[in-house]
Amino acid sequence: MKICVYAICKNESQFVDRWMDSMSEADGIYVLDTGSTDDTVEKLRARGAQVMEELVSPWRFDVARNRSLALVPEDADLCVCTDLDEVLHPGWRAALERAWTPEAGQARYRYTWSFRPDGSEGVVFWYEKVHRRQGYRWVHPVHEILEWMGPGQPGPMVTVPGMQLDHYPDPAKSRGQYLPLLELSVAEAPEDDRNLHYLGREYLFHQRWDECIATLKKHLALPTAVWADERAASMRFIGRAYLQKEEPEQARGWFFRAIAQAPHLREPWMEMAMLCYHQEDWDGVLYFTGRALAIAVRPDTYICEAEPWGPLPHDLRCQAFFRTGRNALALEEARKALALSPADPRLRGNVAVLEHL
Structure with a gap:
C-alpha cells in the first residue's frame, strides 16, 4: 500500500527533526505551513517533506486540514493525519498494514494526549485520524473530525494494535483561539451535541461558570446526546462550576447524576470523593474511592481523565484513614499511591512519616 x-x-521548528524521524516509515510526507516566521519550512524541506505555504484567513482548523489533505497524491491508499508536536512509535506502518482490511475506511490507534510530570502517561484514548485517501473531509472550525463524503456508506473502522502516537505540546502556545472557534462551530451547527459539550467544557476552562452551566444543560437536553460517558462528563463539569459558585449542594446533586448516568466510569465517583475530601467527610472519601477503584478496566475514550487512574484514589484513602486514626491502613494506601508515581516527593514523604509512626 502507498x-x-x-x-x-506554524512556527514548529523545534519539533521538525523528531517528527520527521517518527514519520519516516511513510511513502510521502506532506505539510501545509500556515504562516511560519521561523525556519520550520526550510527544515521540513531539507528533511524531504513536501511543503506548501498558505495563509488560512479567517482561521479554521477544518479548512487547513482539508488543504493539507489535498496535497496528498490521489493514488495514495491511506492517509495518516498528525501534528508536528506528535510522535509515532517505530513500527507503526507494519502494525497498520497488518490491521488494515480491503473494505476498511478508517483506523483507530492508541494516543497518549498528555503525560504527568514524572513522565508517566496521563490522558490516553484511541484516535481515528487514519483514513482512505478518497471520500473523506474535515468538518468543524475546531475539534475537527473526519466526515464521509463518498458514495454509499463508509468502510468499517479497524483497530490497530501496536500503533502508538504520543503528544508533546508546546506549553508556550496559547489555546485562546479555541473558544471563539467553538462558539462559531455551535453557531454553524447548534444541534451538534459534540460541539455543545466541547463549548461548555471550554467555558469551564475559562472560568465562565454560568455560561458553562447553561451550555452543558443545553447539551444534555439534545435528543442526540445519548452517549452516557459524555453526558456524565457534562454533569460533572456542571457540578464543578457550581462548586466555583460556592453552591456545594447543587454540585453534589450533579455529581450524583453523573454517577447514575455512568456508574462504569471512575471519574464520577472521584468527583464525589473529592467533594467529600474538601468537606472532611472521611467515610464518604473511603466509600467513593472504593467504588472508583473497583473499576479495573480503563476506558479507551477521551472522556477518561488521568487523575482517577493515577495515585489520587489511594492518596485520598491514605488521608481518610490517617484522619480517622487507622495508620496501618493509611500506610498501605500511601505505598500504593507512591507505586503509581514513584518520583512524587510528597507521596514519598507520606510513606516515610507513616512508617515512622
Whole structure:
C-alpha cells in the first residue's frame, strides 16, 4: 500500500527533526505551513517533506486540514493525519498494514494526549485520524473530525494494535483561539451535541461558570446526546462550576447524576470523593474511592481523565484513614499511591512519616 502522512504547522521548528524521524516509515510526507516566521519550512524541506505555504484567513482548523489533505497524491491508499508536536512509535506502518482490511475506511490507534510530570502517561484514548485517501473531509472550525463524503456508506473502522502516537505540546502556545472557534462551530451547527459539550467544557476552562452551566444543560437536553460517558462528563463539569459558585449542594446533586448516568466510569465517583475530601467527610472519601477503584478496566475514550487512574484514589484513602486514626491502613494506601508515581516527593514523604509512626 502507498501510505502518506499529512499535517498542518506554524512556527514548529523545534519539533521538525523528531517528527520527521517518527514519520519516516511513510511513502510521502506532506505539510501545509500556515504562516511560519521561523525556519520550520526550510527544515521540513531539507528533511524531504513536501511543503506548501498558505495563509488560512479567517482561521479554521477544518479548512487547513482539508488543504493539507489535498496535497496528498490521489493514488495514495491511506492517509495518516498528525501534528508536528506528535510522535509515532517505530513500527507503526507494519502494525497498520497488518490491521488494515480491503473494505476498511478508517483506523483507530492508541494516543497518549498528555503525560504527568514524572513522565508517566496521563490522558490516553484511541484516535481515528487514519483514513482512505478518497471520500473523506474535515468538518468543524475546531475539534475537527473526519466526515464521509463518498458514495454509499463508509468502510468499517479497524483497530490497530501496536500503533502508538504520543503528544508533546508546546506549553508556550496559547489555546485562546479555541473558544471563539467553538462558539462559531455551535453557531454553524447548534444541534451538534459534540460541539455543545466541547463549548461548555471550554467555558469551564475559562472560568465562565454560568455560561458553562447553561451550555452543558443545553447539551444534555439534545435528543442526540445519548452517549452516557459524555453526558456524565457534562454533569460533572456542571457540578464543578457550581462548586466555583460556592453552591456545594447543587454540585453534589450533579455529581450524583453523573454517577447514575455512568456508574462504569471512575471519574464520577472521584468527583464525589473529592467533594467529600474538601468537606472532611472521611467515610464518604473511603466509600467513593472504593467504588472508583473497583473499576479495573480503563476506558479507551477521551472522556477518561488521568487523575482517577493515577495515585489520587489511594492518596485520598491514605488521608481518610490517617484522619480517622487507622495508620496501618493509611500506610498501605500511601505505598500504593507512591507505586503509581514513584518520583512524587510528597507521596514519598507520606510513606516515610507513616512508617515512622
